Amino acid sequence: MRTIDWVNGAVEIIDQTALPGEERVLRLHTVGELIAAIQSLAVRGAPALGVAGAFGVALAARIHVDDPVALAVAVQKVETARPTAVNLARGALRAAALIPHGPEAVLAEACAVRDEEIAASAAMARLGADLIVELCGARPRLLTHCNTGALAAVTVGTALGVVGELHQRGRLAGVIASETRPLLQGARLTSWELTRWGIEHRVAVDSAGPFLMARGEVDAVILGADRICANGDVINKIGTYSHALGARRAGLPFVVVAPESTVDHATPSGAHVEIEDRGSAEVTAWSEAVNPAFDITPFDLVTAIVTDRRVIRVDRGEKP
Numbered sequence: 001m002r003t004i005d006w007v008n009g010a011v012e013i014i015d016q017t018a019l020p021g022e023e024r025v026l027r028l029h030t031v032g033e034l035i036a037a038i039q040s041l042a043v044r045g046a047p048a049l050g051v052a053g054a055f056g057v058a059l060a061a062r063i064h065v066d067d068p069v070a071l072a073v074a075v076q077k078v079e080t081a082r083p084t085a086v087n088l089a090r091g092a093l094r095a096a097a098l099i100p101h102g103p104e105a106v107l108a109e110a111c112a113v114r115d116e117e118i119a120a121s122a123a124m125a126r127l128g129a130d131l132i133v134e135l136c137g138a139r140p141r142l143l144t145h146c147n148t149g150a151l152a153a154v155t156v157g158t159a160l161g162v163v164g165e166l167h168q169r170g171r172l173a174g175v176i177a178s179e180t181r182p183l184l185q186g187a188r189l190t191s192w193e194l195t196r197w198g199i200e201h202r203v204a205v206d207s208a209g210p211f212l213m214a215r216g217e218v219d220a221v222i223l224g225a226d227r228i229c230a231n232g233d234v235i236n237k238i239g240t241y242s243h244a245l246g247a248r249r250a251g252l253p254f255v256v257v258a259p260e261s262t263v264d265h266a267t268p269s270g271a272h273v274e275i276e277d278r279g280s281a282e283v284t285a286w287s288e289a290v291n292p293a294f295d296i297t298p299f300d301l302v303t304a305i306v307t308d309r310r311v312i313r314v315d316r317g318e319k320p
């Protein structure tokens with residue numbers, strides 16, 4: 001299953017706002033439709049956003065083939081549709097670099113971004129599963145946060161791809177999906193994906209994670225990233241930091257799985273990253289709210305970062 005793809009001149013996505021109730025495919029024909037899908041989280045997750053950014057520029061290059069000014073404006077809108085995941089701007093700018101060669105070259109580059117994420121998922125699943133077995137022994141019980149499956153990464157996924165690989169190897173004893181307030185990417189999307197894979201799991205409220213770790217019900221925390229800074233700080237879904245603190249307190253490995261396309265050497269640390277604020281409405285209808293969508297996990301709380309090419313042992317002093 002590809003959760004985002006280019007099909008007959010349009011971008012097709014699984015509408016993640018409708019899951020798990022309805023499996024609805026959206027066809028996006030315009031840059032405006034694509035940006036609306038990104039902002040409503042119909043398509044979400046860092047690697048998928050990179051592909052969406054690249055396909056968005058491919059759409060723009062076709063639509064504005066004779067209008068370079070309108071094309072530049074459209075590229076900039078795609079690139080900045082959400083601020084935190086580095087993949088979005090990266091994917092958009094990678095495709096935009098091919099604009100001088102015409103719309104077909106832009107589309108070919110966007111398809112390359114998609115294909116590289118598909119390959120990266122497969123590589124991370126193998127590397128990550130090997131590492132988890134090394135760190136935890138056979139049949140670990142894992143806790144994951146947000147959604148890092150195929151929905152977030154075209155196919156397979158990052159951290160959830162590792163979970164799937166361990167399941168296939170017969171080496172998984174259990175999964176807890178942290179529900180991920182307020183939009184419930186864990187309870188709605190991770191649970192839906194694990195059910196499709198036939199993997200038994202339980203959903204926990206976000207605040208239960210550190211307690212379950214302390215009570216000995218978890219052997220490792222494994223999750224994804226929207227951006228990994230040059231110093232190793234991990235930007236990921238709000239709630240990640242509390243899971244990292246819980247894991248450190250319980251003496252558990254805290255493993256981040258993300259493709260190289262999420263590693264951002266140009267950003268020195270988490271303090272330099274714009275954390276998206278998604279406003280009050282998602283949290284409460286009756287008072288003002290603060291709603292940061294991501295947080296920053298300091299690198300010293302991370303045990304290891306698994307990319308498609310490397311296992312970075314932060315616990316041994318290695319950096320991205």
Ligand SMILES: CSC[C@@H](O)[C@@H](O)C(=O)COP(=O)(O)O
Pocket residue numbers: 041044045046047085145146147148149152153157158159185223224225226236237238293
């Ligand atoms: C493989 S996806 C990794 C991250 O992008 C994921 O954990 C996450 O935080 C997604 O946030 P979202 O706001 O749902 O796009």
